[in-house]
Amino acid sequence: MTFxxxxxxxxxxxxxxxxxxxxxxxxxxxxxDLMIEKANFTTFVARVDELGKDAKDKLDKDKAExxxxxxKVKADHxxxxxxVRDSAVARYLARRVRxxxxxxxxxxxxxxxxxxxxxxxxxxxxCRLDEEFIQDAAEDADKLGAWQEYxxxxxxxxxx
Numbered sequence: 641m642t643f644x645x646x647x648x649x650x651x652x653x654x655x656x657x658x659x660x661x662x663x664x665x666x667x668x669x670x671x672x673d674l675m676i677e678k679a680n681f682t683t684f685v686a687r688v689d690e691l692g693k694d695a696k697d698k699l700d701k702d703k704a705e706x707x708x709x710x711x712k713v714k715a716d717h718x719x720x721x722x723x724v725r726d727s728a729v730a731r732y733l734a735r736r737v738r739x740x741x742x743x744x745x746x747x748x749x750x751x752x753x754x755x756x757x758x759x760x761x762x763x764x765x766x767c768r769l770d771e772e773f774i775q776d777a778a779e780d781a782d783k784l785g786a787w788q789e790y791x792x793x794x795x796x797x798x799x800x
Contacts, residue, residue, distance in 0.1 A: 710794070721787060728780045735773055 644651060790796070 713790070714794070714796075717787065717790060724780070724783050724787075728776075731776050731780075735776075
């Protein structure tokens with residue numbers, strides 16, 4: 641004990657050196673951990689930048705493809721609307737010619753004796769439409785509805 645009391649300064653220096661060594665070791669371990677975390681964070685940031693760039697490239701590509709498809713669809717519809725309109729008119733006229741050919745009075749569709757105009761003759765007349773006429777009318781209505789929906793969705797200008 642007398643040795644400790646006589647050399648207390650040396651003991652304090654030794655304890656301080658041991659503590660300094662432990663603190664240095666603790667500092668080095670934490671510094672290494674922080675360097676690893678920094679490297680991981682740098683890798684994470686690089687990966688996020690890469691994914692962001694890929695997403696932006698994909699978005700730009702999709703936008704360009706969408707615009708190209710929109711232009712193509714507009715051009716196709718502009719071309720086809722006249723064909724649809726002309727074919728609808730041609731089918732209507734062809735049906736009129738067939739219907740007029742089957743009536744008694746020729747091209748007008750009204751009987752010459754006026755029997756078709758009497759309401760009190762007691763006979764009821766039915767309007768008979770053939771299946772082809774109904775199918776053509778349904779197709780025309782579907783095409784017109786699709787065209788109107790397309791114009792509504794794409795804000796096509798309407799000319800009066």
